[in-house]
Amino acid sequence: MNLSNHIPILIIAIPLLAAFLVPLVGRINKKATGILTTLALTASLILTIALAVKILTVGPQVYVFGATSPSLTLPSGLKFPIRIMFEVDAMGIFMGLITAIVTFLGAIYSLSFMEKHDGLDKHYSLLLLLTVGMFGMEFTGDIFNFFVFLEIASIASVALISFRGTDLGEPAEAGFKYMVVSSISALIVLFVVGIFYGQYDLLNFAAIASVMKYSQLDKIALALLVPVLAMKAGAVPMHMWTPDAYSEAPAPITMILVAASQASLYALFRVTFSLYNINLNTLTVGWVIIIFGLLSMFIGVTMAIIQKDIKRLMAYHAISQTGYMLLGVGVGLAVLANPVALQKYGITAMEGGIFHIMNHAMYKGLLFLTAGALFYRTGTRDLNKMGGLAHSMKYTAIFFIVGAAAIAGLPPFNGFASKLLIYESVYRFNPLLSIIAMVVSILTLASFVKVFHSAFLGPKLPQFKEVKEVPRSMIFAMAALSCIIILFGLFPGLIVKNLVHPAVVSLIEQFKYTSIVLGGM
Amino acid sequence: MIDNFHFIVVIIFIGLGIYTLMFKKNLIKIAIGVCLIENGANLFLITLGYKKGAVAPIYTYAPSGQSMVLPTPQALTLTSIVIGIATTALILSIAMMIYKHYGTLDTDQVRRLRG
Amino acid sequence: MKKIIFGIAFILFFSFMVISALNMRPFGEPVFSEMDDYFIGNAQVETGANNVVTSIVFDYRGFDTLGEATVLFTAVVGIVALFRRVSK
């Protein structure tokens, strides 16, 4: 038994087993649940890194469930796969790394942050299940399996968002909205599964991509999938759930929710690039995604400026930053059919967009964690009631500066690296888009300067005299994210070359994706 | 057209569900709308599996020589029905929680989160 | 205003769906059925179960079933967490 072949499933199965055991353990000892969760997520993080090393050196990995060998995709005498399989390529593992880091730090942050709540075993169990759902969405190579994991992730997120709904009305309201949105999108995905199954009698992404006829039905399937997945990712015309859900969830969960909506973004890219690729009218679909991106950037940031609630403000910024990713990848998609333009600036734009996914998960996670730290000590999220907190919460203030500088795209931090890639490549595609992106960036900076001013600066307020620095586990989580942000900001070339570029290539080259499963045809 | 009548029924289900979600103001009705879409999707999958004149894909006491209907949609539908139960149960409990806090099920009044 | 936008979106969506229904293959006559023929022909040999649907649910697509059981578990945990004070 060679364990190294089984890494893809172990990444998912360990948190899943832990999620089933946590309620049992919680009956014996409440404290042990948090430790068990952290251990499971640590194992998952280590395995993800090991898998990433393996994929980037050896090549994409498949894992076929229930076959006589993990890599036996086609049983003898058949042209198409019949079993469920995981198909992890450079893009999948890129998202997997984000998920692993974010959930691990979220669990550590929860150790102190959720201490006072009751029902801790349920919280940790749901956190593990959300992790499982996200990993599954990113790794799976089967479209129905994708639907199942989408449902796991959305039900777990709904339960976590409305976790405080026992005492308060707002979390329940936010949870209801998110539940309706995510069930619609999941059911439309199910309908599309039916369309594909009815036409080709296949359920595997790669196999469907290889026999795709681009008939009327396939176009309708795309027209249904793109808005639905964009809705789950929080792009603007369908963004109504995002601020509510992000602001009402507990802070560590919000950080994970950001990564969860990026898993939907990943699915959107996977569908447009790996399933349809060059044969669809890429210019039109690319422009649709670019327009989603532009609207998200602009409306997100303008709505953010007028917010009083710190987490709502950050949630609107999250929408606005999602726009950058859509813009970068949309430009790449628009020029996909044009090899010259693709080489010239298309790949760079996509590198910017994909790199921004990771950067955004890190700095937005950090910002939500600092907002959570403020809430943990002051008990309020209203910016007008805060002030002078830099005196008593020095570390939190420093972490906030790091995060705010990164989101605004200031030079030594990671936001700058990816935004620069987007600006320079998008400028060559269409200068106007690049200018809008820069304006949005400036507005973001202005907004965060305002937040910093009203929350941290000023004289010490009498009602916050008792405020201390937050406990150690919360500081650890925030410090780890800050380190990642600064490291990525200092060595962006290294990351782009080793992590992001393979991911972009694996998206663009559809043949590579299908030939992993179907063999070199 | 008449051959595809079964698919039209599916579309009517899904369309009614979407209509309910868009234009109805009651949380319970919204839950019903989600259920309608879900039933439509399940019905769609199960109609895809039908083959004319075929029997259920179970070999115990099966009539010999008969062709069998496609088994995969049945498995998929089973999965999605259970997922549907879970979704509906959660959506209804959240509606109960909202009723507990707000004292109403009208979406126009359940609006503390705005802006 | 909102109603008009919703109405247009609804009509657009509905017409999409109707087009897709009309374009679907005829009812009851699957064009391709390679995967399902494999299941019907080989399920008994490979898994030993007479019920082909069960052998798909628990063997060929067993991972989906694990996911589905997980969804049910998630919903139960979520509901119990939501009613945690009330049910005591």
Add this chain to the structure above:
Amino acid sequence: MKQMSKIVRTITNLVYGFIIIFGFYVIVHGHLTPGGGFQGGAIAASAFALLLVSYGSLITKKFLKKEFLSITENTGLTVFIVLAFLGLGITFFYNFLANTGGWFGNTAAIGPNSGDMNTGGVIPLMNIAVGLEVLSALGVIVLVMASGAEFTKKKENS
């Protein structure tokens, strides 16, 4: 919920055992006849719903404990995933018992046959595990939501 009339309660007493037994029949014969873990579990859980409707949630809670059901639910799921793990020598979810001659390991007669209980490999075991899980999960959902409804009604009346 108040309890219903004596007729309903008597019929419930007569019937609910049979419903549960029928549920278990469907679970155990899942690999031979129509049905399986989910369907059987749902049938058996309908007996709980029947109890709840006829006796009301206050009385039902006395002999149907939520804690016990949660434990069986977790156990069922853990057994299920452990069965999947046991195939890990080859692959996750590998059917390691089928056609081995041991437990549930007989080879099935090909083509239409009368059915042999002792076939199917891990499928019957997984059916039982999932059946247990679904039975108790639905039971917990029904119980918890019923007691939640009790609370809401109290608030409505006050």
